[in-house]
Amino acid sequence: MPVLIAVVTLVGALCTLNLVLTLGVVKRLREHTEMLGSVQGDPVRLEVGQEVGEFHTSTTLGEPLMRDLLSGPVLFGFFSPTCEPCQDKLPRFVAYARHEPGGRSSVIATVVGDADAAAGFVAELSRVAHVVVEDPDGAMGTALGIRAFPSVLRAEREADGRLVVVDDDVALGSPTSLTA
Incomplete structure (x- = not known):
């Protein structure tokens, strides 16, 4: 009988310990x-309907680039050479941009990072887009609220002349939907 009491007491103590640890884990899960939730609430780029901010910069070819110079629909792409998803998405972006109705003049690609590391991206993107290389807090990224890579957005002029985002996550699938 004393052995049975000791076993029951031990099992009870283990159950109590298990309950305390489980409550601790549940508390930590709620905190996390x-x-x-607070991190996911912050947008990683401008959202549909928001106005593109003012920017003044130059392309890799020395061409001036300003918000006020953009007239029609514009496809914006943001990449970083240190980002593995960017390396995967870059060829799809290039293929998609080839079929833009306005051609190269309606595509702006921004490579964020060191100019030497960005050289491969710049070479590929230059065939289909105006390319800008800038620091993480550069003019293009700031104007479009970019905080994650890769990001692909489309903006158009409203009737009142404002340049606003019309698609904040362009699917780089079939480009035929643009020309149809």
């Missing part, structure tokens, strides 16, 4: 859920 709240933290993730």
Whole structure:
């Protein structure tokens, strides 16, 4: 009988310990859920309907680039040479941009990072877009609120002349939907 009492007491103590640890894990999960919720609430780029901010910069060819110089629909792409998803998405962006109705003049690609590291991206993008190389806090990224890579957006002029985002996550699937 004393052995049975000792076993029951031991099992009870283990169950109590398990309950305390489980409650601790649940508390930590709630804290992490709240933290993730606050992070996910911050947009990583401008959203549909928001106006593109003012920017003044130059392309890799020395061409001036300003918001006020853009007239029709514009496809914006943001890449970083240190970003693995960017390396995967770059060929799809190039293929998609080839079929833009306005051609190269309606595509702006921004490579964020060191100019030497960006050389491969610049070479590929230059065939289909005006290319800008800038620091993480550069004019293009700031104007479009970019905080994640890769990002692909489309903006158009409204009737009142404002340049606003019309698609904040362009799917780089079939480009035929643009020309149809």
